[in-house]
Amino acid sequence: MIEIKHGLGGAVARPLALLALLCAGCSLTGLPVTPLSPETLAVPGRLARQTETGLPVVRLRAGSGLVIAEVARTPLQKAAGLASRPRLAQDDGMLFVNQYPQRAVYNTRDTLMPLSCAYIAADGTVLELHDMNARDMSPVVSVSDRVQYVLEVNRGWFRQHGVRAGDRIAVEDP
16 A cells, blocks of 8 residues: 655545655646755756845745745845845745754844744755744744754745645755
């Protein structure tokens, strides 16, 4: 019997498992996907430029959703983050890239909107999910010290798209 585990557990019915095997390596849009990893983000042409901010963007498949995420790598880019932006488009986000896996500490001190964040391992596995209030200086400290990426999206986006700890985030090929 074929079983596919979602998140931390729970078998999916056989027809869905077969469908998942047939669609492996494809996204819901039919475009190929690649696991999120430092190597994946280093592939030339994988990231496109976003006109307003100048930051590169990447298309990330998470659960049933697709996030168009700006990529913040440098200390200056990460410090600016989503601060002072009045809103975030429904399926937009920001992917913060750490140089190495570590314990993450984030807050929304200068962010004008409530957010959800995923702490993600180097292999694209969602380690933790957190909701954050706008303009909150309280640190959101990761339990894990394996956080390579942090993905911030509109509050509730992960729940809306069925993303849970243990799921994998993938890069959708352009």
